[in-house]
Amino acid sequence: MAGHSLDRMCGLPAERSSFVGRRAELAEARRLLSGSRLVTLVGPGGVGKTRLAVRTGTDLRRAFAHGVTLADLTAVSDPARVVEHVARAFDVRDVSGRWLPATVAEVIGSRQVLLVLDNCEHLRDACAVLVDTLLASCADLRVLTTSRVPLDVDGEAVLWVPPLGVPPRDRPPGAAPGTPRPPSEAVQLLVQRATAAVPGLVLAPADDAALADVCRRLDGLPLAIELAAVRLRTLTPAELADRLDDRFGLLRRSGTAVPERHRTLQATMEWSAELLTEPDRVLWRRAAVFAGDFDLSAAESVCADGTLPPRAVLDALSRLVEASLLEAAPGPHGRRFRMLETVRAYGRELLDAAGESRPARIRHVDWCAGLVASASADFAGPGQVAAFDRLGAVHAELGAALDLCLVVPDERERGLEMAADLWLYWAARGHLGEGRRRLHDLLAACGDRSSVRARGLVTAGFLALAATDPATAVPLLDRARELGEACGQSSVVAMATQYLGQAALFGGDLATADRLLREAASRHAELDERYEAFCWADVGVVALLAGRTADAAEAFGRSLSLAERGDPWTRSHALWGLGLVRLTTGDPDEAARLERSALGLMREVDDRSGTALCIEALSWAAAARRAWDLAARLSGAAEAVWRSIPAELPAPMAPRRDDCTTAARRALGDRRWAALHRAGAALDRTGAVALALDEPQAPSAPATGAGPSPLTPRQLEVAGLVAEGLTDRQIAARLVISPRTAESHVEQILARLGVRSRAEIAAWTAARLAAAG
Structure with missing residues (x-):
């Protein structure tokens, strides 16, 4: 697995504004990560822990061969879903029913990865257990977390993140009157954000004292400073400072027992709210019900009513963005808006105080239920992938809505209906564990x-x-079928019969599987032929495993005919099965054509096990055509995809792969077969699919032919050690050079090959070896 990179990890977000100060903290974070595998940045809300963590990860990207990935836990409320969120950050899907932490650990394996785990304080115990599990299993994983409290895990190094430095009230000892002081970090941030927010703003030396006073009053908290900076649109620095003086004096007289720094941040929030118009305040508190980011349409659906008409929402959104209470960023379908967690938390306090929490949350559930109903209607049609994508974009919102439904008695049946409507989404997008828990809790x-x-x-x-748990599945399906028949719910009976047939198939009872699947197909035919189509694909698999090739061909062909205007998932499985039929009957060229068609659809749906199955089949077809080089490469590529899931080739298919491998080894010789297999195994999932479909590699991929190398002999030697998975320090020890020299060699190799990671160096090396024979 040394050459295999984690595919489609969640990288670090681009910084939307300049990063000010924090040199000492950045240096200390890097130092701690060099000696500890877990570092936690600790500090109060609004102090800038997230920005510091992201900048640290950005600075260290080259030090981690397999990348830096971010998992933001802001929108996660249930400790049980921490591992699911981290799995998604690593692009690992919950599709196997295995213990998910073990699956994530297996995919990370021995790769050099930095995980940035953001906003852990409200999920501290769950984060601690998961981090401890991953660190124990993954020797080259390092974790950088942000939290208001340490995780308290063995080996944890804690870095307290203080507010930005503020100017002292008095002149330094020995300084002459009027001697200018270098600006503090807090003042630098205030000036930069103010000039960005107010084009043409000119701050004179006479403003220095007022700016310094503002920063002191805000205790150097970055969030408070950024919120205050936008007020320089309408206030002079002196007026800003005076207003803060009055406001904070009033708060201090209130006698609250919360820490000074938190009182100051609350004061900034309250002051920001008072400077808004009433429609803006209404939108702020109602938009706080969103768990993540949202678009204009969502805001109009959830936040508007007689008090705030839909036509007023856009203007209010714009003003909240101008006030730095919302961040606006481009999305695939227009602008999306995001609240910082501290801003959202205060907005929810405002919502509770206004007595609007219940109606706002119910409107949020209404909106989610409408999205789910609309998307689920497309699950069996050509809009299937788009439906999955729409739901994936609001996954955090769906979770929040289902959480509310579970605790509000009048909403429980609607929650169960939503969870049931999401049936295929739970499985297709890797949320099996979450879906099963949701259904279990709502059914109870x-x-x-x-x-x-x-x-x-x-x-x-x-x-x-x-989730490969038939012992649990069969009683549930039997009860569903019984209840469906009693209630006259024909679609439930058809579905339950179909899945009982699949359970029999998984258990090896091919006769029972064939009977139940054909019965289900007949029931679906009376309701919706699109669902009938998948039943016939399963009938084809049963026939293929039973050795009834003609019956399999007929069943797969019938499935394709029924799914002509149906969903790509059904079509892809029918094409895959028909390809295996053609391979069995001695037509490898037609088999390869069908498998490539299936693979294109598998990629569209993002069916990862299906992708691996298609690449396996294309390897077998290549071997049948005696295209031994391609067969060996595709065999390695299929192995890489299986590992990335992680999963294995189903046992009934293993003998065919063994036959293919034996024939290719005999034709190529062990050395060349192994080199070609390594070249395929070094690809990520995207590269594996491109190889199987004979598509060009990404433009950044280097040439890998056996001709003149762009590397010097010493660099070739270092590249070979990188391909073995050695770190810079291990390379230095092997070659008896300094670690800094080894690091320099690796950097030069990256530049000469035009690649960005050690995994790509490994892939280049393996492919060059394969081409050299």
Whole structure:
């Protein structure tokens, strides 16, 4: 796995504004990470822990061969979902039913990765358990966390993040009157943000004292300073300082027992709220119900009513952005808006104080339920992928809505209906564990008399089956079928029968599987032929495993015919199966054509196990055509995809792969086969698919032919050690050079090859060896 990079990790976000100060903290964070595998940045809300963590990760990207990835836990409220969020950051999907921390650890393996885990304080215990598990299993993983309290994990190094430095009230000893002082970090931030917010703003030396006073009054808290900076649009620095003096004096007289720094931040929040118009304050508190970012349409649906008409929402959003209470960023379908967590927390306090929390949250549930119902209607049609994408973009919102439904008795049945409507999304986008927990909790809360119980049961059974847990799935599906028949819910009966057939297939009872799947197909035919199509694909798999090639061909062909205007997932599986039929009947060229068609659809759907199955089949087709080099490369590429899931080739398919490998080894010789296999295994999932589809590699990929090398002999030697997975220090020891010299060699190799990671160096080396024979 040394040459295999984690595919599609969540990288670090681009900085939207300049980074001010923090040189000492940056240096200390880097130093601590060099000696400790877990470093936690600790400090109060608004102090800038996230910005410091992201900048640290950005500065250290070249030190981690397999990248730096960010998992932001801001929108996660349930400790049980911490691991799911981290898994998504690593692009690991919950599709196997295994213990998810073990799956994440297996995918990370021995790779050199830095995980930045942001906003851990409200999930401290869950974060601590997960981090401890990953560090124990992944020797080259390092973790940088941000939290208001340490995680208290063995080996944790803690770095307290203080507010930015503020100017002293008195002149330095021995300084002459009028001697200018270098600006403090806090003043630098205030000036930079003010000049960015107010084009043409000119700050004179006479303003220095007022600016310094503002920063002192705000205790150097970056968030408070950024919120105050925008007020220089309408206030002079002196007026700003005077207003803060009055405001903070009033707060201090209140006698509150919270720490000074928190009182100051609260004061800034209250002051910001008072400077807004009433519609802006209404939008702020109502938009705080969103768990993550949102767009204009969502704000109009959730936040508008008779008090705040939909037509007023856009202007209010614009003013909140101008006031730095919202961040606006381009999204795939227009602008999206995001609140900092401290701003959201205060907005929710305002919502509670206004007595609007319940109605705002119910409107949020209404909005989510509408999105789910609309998307689920497309699950069996050509808009399937777009439907998954729409739901994925609001995953945090769906979780928040289902959380509310569970605790509000009047909303529980609607929550169960939403969770059932999400049936295919839970499985297709790697949320099996979450989906199963949601269904379990909502089924328990709704009781036996729920009108949607049968749908909930069949979905729970489907998810258990998808998680390879037939012992749990079969009783759920039996009960769903029984209840569906009693209630006249024909679609539930058809679904339950179909999945009971799949359970029999997984258990090796091919006769029962064939009977149940054909019955399900007949039931679906009376309701919706698009669902009938997938049943016939499963019938084809049963026939193929039973050795009934003609029956398999007929079933897969029928599935394709029914799915002509249906969803790409069904079509991809039918094409894959038909490709195997053609390979079995001695037509490897047609088999390869069908498998490439299937793979293109698998990529569209992002079906990762299906992707691996198609690449395996293309390797077998290449071997059948005696294209031995391609067969060996594709065999390695398939292995890389399986590892990235992680999963394995289903046992019934293993003999065919073994036959292919044996034939290719005999034709190529062990050395050349191993080199070509390594070259394929060094690819990430994107590269593996490109190889299988005979598509050009990414433009940044270096040439890998056996001709003249762009590297010197010494650099070639270092590249070979990188391909073995050695660190700079290990390379230095092997070559008897200094670690800094080894690091310099690696940097030069990256530059000469035009690549960005050690994994790409390894892939280049393996491919060059393969080309050399």
